[in-house]
Amino acid sequence: MPAQPHEASPDTTIVIEEIRKRYGDHDAVAGVSLQVRRGEFFGLLGPNGAGKTTLVEIMEGLREADSGKVTVLGQSPWPRNVALLPRMGVQTQSSAFFVRQTAREHLCTVAALFGVGRKAADGALDAVGLTGQRDVMVENLSGGQRQRLAIASALVHEPELIFLDEPTAALDPQARRDLWEVLRGLKKQGRTIVYTTHHLDEAEALCDRVAILVDGSVAALDSPHNLVARTGAPTRLMIPAGRLSPEAALGIEGVDRVEEQGGSLVLETQVSGQVLTAVDRLTGLADVQTRTATLEDVYLELTGSLTGTGSDGDKNSEHQA
Amino acid sequence: MSAYAALTGAGYRAQVRDKATLFFTFAFPLIFLVVFGLIFSGQDVKQSGRPYISYIAPGVMSWGVANAAVFSVAFTLMQWRRDDLLRLIRMTPTRLPSVLGSRYVLALGVGLVQAVVFVGVALLPPFELDLKSTWPLAIPALIFGITAFLTIGVVIGSLADTPEAVAAIANCLMVPMAFLSGSFMPMDMLPSWLETGSRILPLRYLNDAVSAALSGRGDSGDIVLGCGGLLAFTVIFGAVSLKTFRWSNKA
Numbered sequence: 001m002p003a004q005p006h007e008a009s010p011d012t013t014i015v016i017e018e019i020r021k022r023y024g025d026h027d028a029v030a031g032v033s034l035q036v037r038r039g040e041f042f043g044l045l046g047p048n049g050a051g052k053t054t055l056v057e058i059m060e061g062l063r064e065a066d067s068g069k070v071t072v073l074g075q076s077p078w079p080r081n082v083a084l085l086p087r088m089g090v091q092t093q094s095s096a097f098f099v100r101q102t103a104r105e106h107l108c109t110v111a112a113l114f115g116v117g118r119k120a121a122d123g124a125l126d127a128v129g130l131t132g133q134r135d136v137m138v139e140n141l142s143g144g145q146r147q148r149l150a151i152a153s154a155l156v157h158e159p160e161l162i163f164l165d166e167p168t169a170a171l172d173p174q175a176r177r178d179l180w181e182v183l184r185g186l187k188k189q190g191r192t193i194v195y196t197t198h199h200l201d202e203a204e205a206l207c208d209r210v211a212i213l214v215d216g217s218v219a220a221l222d223s224p225h226n227l228v229a230r231t232g233a234p235t236r237l238m239i240p241a242g243r244l245s246p247e248a249a250l251g252i253e254g255v256d257r258v259e260e261q262g263g264s265l266v267l268e269t270q271v272s273g274q275v276l277t278a279v280d281r282l283t284g285l286a287d288v289q290t291r292t293a294t295l296e297d298v299y300l301e302l303t304g305s306l307t308g309t310g311s312d313g314d315k316n317s318e319h320q321a
Numbered sequence: 322m323s324a325y326a327a328l329t330g331a332g333y334r335a336q337v338r339d340k341a342t343l344f345f346t347f348a349f350p351l352i353f354l355v356v357f358g359l360i361f362s363g364q365d366v367k368q369s370g371r372p373y374i375s376y377i378a379p380g381v382m383s384w385g386v387a388n389a390a391v392f393s394v395a396f397t398l399m400q401w402r403r404d405d406l407l408r409l410i411r412m413t414p415t416r417l418p419s420v421l422g423s424r425y426v427l428a429l430g431v432g433l434v435q436a437v438v439f440v441g442v443a444l445l446p447p448f449e450l451d452l453k454s455t456w457p458l459a460i461p462a463l464i465f466g467i468t469a470f471l472t473i474g475v476v477i478g479s480l481a482d483t484p485e486a487v488a489a490i491a492n493c494l495m496v497p498m499a500f501l502s503g504s505f506m507p508m509d510m511l512p513s514w515l516e517t518g519s520r521i522l523p524l525r526y527l528n529d530a531v532s533a534a535l536s537g538r539g540d541s542g543d544i545v546l547g548c549g550g551l552l553a554f555t556v557i558f559g560a561v562s563l564k565t566f567r568w569s570n571k572a
Contacts, residue, residue: 060412062569082414090412096405098331100338105331112327113413153409 013038013161013192014059019068021054028054029065030216036194041187043203043224044196046213047303052196053165055213059194060090060163073161086114089159091167094146096153097138103149104134107156114157124152127182129175143170148179155186162186164195168202180206204228204295212302219302224295231301233293235272238264243283252278264289324415328423332397336427346393346431347438350385354378354439357505358448368509375536376507378443378450379459382535383527384504385439386432386463388495390470391477393431394424395487398478402570411568425471432467433460440535453537458544462530465551469523472558479565498524503532526550 014036021029029051036042046052057063058070061077061084070077075084097106107121125131128148133141141149147170154162167183168176183206186193197203203210204224211221220227234256239249241263249258254271269275272290279288322330336343354377361373401407410420436459443450473494481487499505501515502524508516519525530547533539 062408062411080411082416085412085414088412090409092409092412093405095403096409098335098406099400099404100335101331105334108322109327109331110409110413112322113324113410113415115324115414117322 011038012036013040013073014194015069015071016055016059017069019055019058019065019070021051021058021063021066027216029058031068032213032216032218033068034211034218034221036192037208038192039187039190041183041193041206041208042195043207043210044194044213045198045200045203045210045299046219050213050303051216052213056163056165056194056196060088061085086157087160089154089157089162091154091162091164092150094143094150094170096150097146100137100139102135102137103130103141103145106138106149107152110153111156116157120156120158124156127155127185128152129178129182144172144175147171148175151179151182159191161192161194164193166197167195168197168199176202200294200296200299210295212299214303220298227298228293228295231293231298232270233297234268234270235293236291237267237269237272237275237279238289238291239267239279239283240287241265244279248282252282254278323419324413325419325422328415328420329426332423332427333430336431346389347435349388350381350435350439351442353381353385353505354443354448357381358443362447366507366509369507369538371509371536371538372451373507374443374448374450375538376503376509376532377505378440378448379532379535379538380499380502380504380507380528382436382439382443383463383466383531384495384499384502384524386435387466387470387524387527388491389431389435390428390467391474391491391495392487393428394421394471394474395478395481395491396484397424398475399481399484399487402567403482405569407568417566421471421475425468428467428471429464432463436463450536452535455534455537455541455544457534458541459531459534462527462534462544462547462551465530465548465555466523466527469527469551469554469558472555472562473523475562476558476565479562479567482570495524498522501525503528520550523551523554526554 012035017033019029019032020027032055044052044056054063058065059072059077061081064078073084073087075081077084098109101109104121104125107124108118111117111121125134128151130145130148130152133145138146138149147167151164151167154164168179171179183193195207207224209221209223210227212219241260244265246258246260246265249255249265249267252275254269254274255267256270257268259266267275276285279285357377358374361377364373365371366373366376440450440452442448444452477487477490481490501519502522503511503519504524526547529539530544533543
């Protein structure tokens with residue numbers, strides 16, 4: 001785990017130091033230290049049971065850590081801190097609605113719980129694209145609409161810090177992309193977002209930094225870019241077969257390995273820019289594809305599910321060169 | 322709008338939109354009134370010479386109001402925890418008294434409407450309840466009763482994690498209590514040891530106070546004693562409910 005200084009600064013929204021939480025003889029969180037910076041989109045990744053939920057609940061003030069220190073927006077979230085709560089927004093379960101209310105009535109009630117008015121509720125409905133469903137009873141909303149209403153419940157009071165838990169889980173691809181825009185908008189407004197997800201593409205697209213939790217500890221913490229760059233997984237260039245001989249390809253400086261696969265000549269390299277330039281000179285770049293390592297490769301390598309196949313092409317992201 | 326007002330509004334809308342529950346909340350005690358009223362129509366209780374209806378009407382009404390107060394808050398708290406709605410409220414700056422206060426005012430509203438409907442029916446033939454002039458004193462008695470039984474409901478709603486558990490615990494408590502406190506059976510017909518022993522039951526105090534106010538079975542001293550007893554139960558169960566209240570089902 002990368003060592004970090006842990007002094008709280010005005011640029012830091014969350015500071016957690018050596019947090020431990022034990023259930024029976026199982027260490028749910030085994031000494032986690034990390035900081036979330038102000039305005040940061042921070043992803044918390046990890047397999048089920050890695051301790052993500054417990055860690056987030058400790059940050060939210062829903063659980064007390066056995067040991068360690070948590071500071072959120074300069075305050076301790078535990079015990080229930082009503083001065084801190086209006087500054088935080090927590091996405092609820094998609095079941096947490098006041099029954100037999102319309103979407104708007106539910107959200108107006110939540111707004112009032114935070115001491116803000118109906119206008120805020122309308123704004124939040126609009127932000128998640130539910131204005132058209134405002135008069136639909138919460139029981140009659142679709143899964144995706146319920147999920148968006150749960151997110152709106154976290155945004156209604158315009159908090160500085162927002163906790164989102166799998167916010168796009170029940171959304172179709174279009175709604176998912178639409179929500180990405182909502183989330184990017186929140187970040188642009190300067191809000192800090194802590195976000196747990198299993199969608200690694202999403203974490204890569206949205207997060208400034210991610211922490212990957214494994215067995216209650218931080219296995220990696222950095223920007224998706226740095227994590228991917230550090231894996232050492234090669235970039236694969238795929239050239240239509242017949243355009244370049246394997247021998248000629250191996251002769252290009254920077255090419256580590258060459259193989260023929262599925263109608264392509266696959267060149268593995270750590271210096272893709274240099275090799276692409278050389279390929280451009282030799283055959284041109286038409287129909288040449290590149291596949292780079294992704295956050296998913298890093299994740300699978302760290303969580304141990306992909307032992308020995310960390311750079312498998314199927315897991316790589318594909319781009320037309 | 323305050324959190325309290327918003328929660329009360331949401332609770333009110335949820336209540337009036339659930340027509341079936343609303344209907345049975347008011348019809349349930351009336352069914353008992355009809356059953357007992359017809360069985361004992363025109364009969365007097367031997368031991369006191371008073372008509373059965375003068376016992377049964379205030380008794381069944383007290384039980385019906387108490388039952389509704391217990392069940393509504395117990396179900397709501399259990400369901401809110403199950404749906405994670407209490408967790409949502411927990412993450413807002415809303416304080417617990419606002420949450421419970423909103424349920425309290427709703428329970429008071431339901432209880433008082435129940436009482437008015439019930440007495441209205443009991444005055445009709447064939448029941449023909451003889452309403453005494455002291456009847457307005459039943460209102461404070463009912464308010465004290467609803468308060469006491471609401472705190473019991475909060476305890477049950479905090480202990481039970483499923484609707485089945487709420488129904489089991491609340492029924493185990495409320496049905497035997499109806500017989501032992503003189504709601505379903507005139508107190509004057511019960512053995513004297515039970516008459517004394519039933520003083521440990523909150524419904525006994527509500528029954529006594531409401532009976533004294535509506536049908537004159539007792540005097541203003543009984544009403545004061547009833548209200549005092551209910552206040553004591555409120556303090557006891559209020560303290561227990563503060564200990565047992567949980568925002569979430571998770572440990």
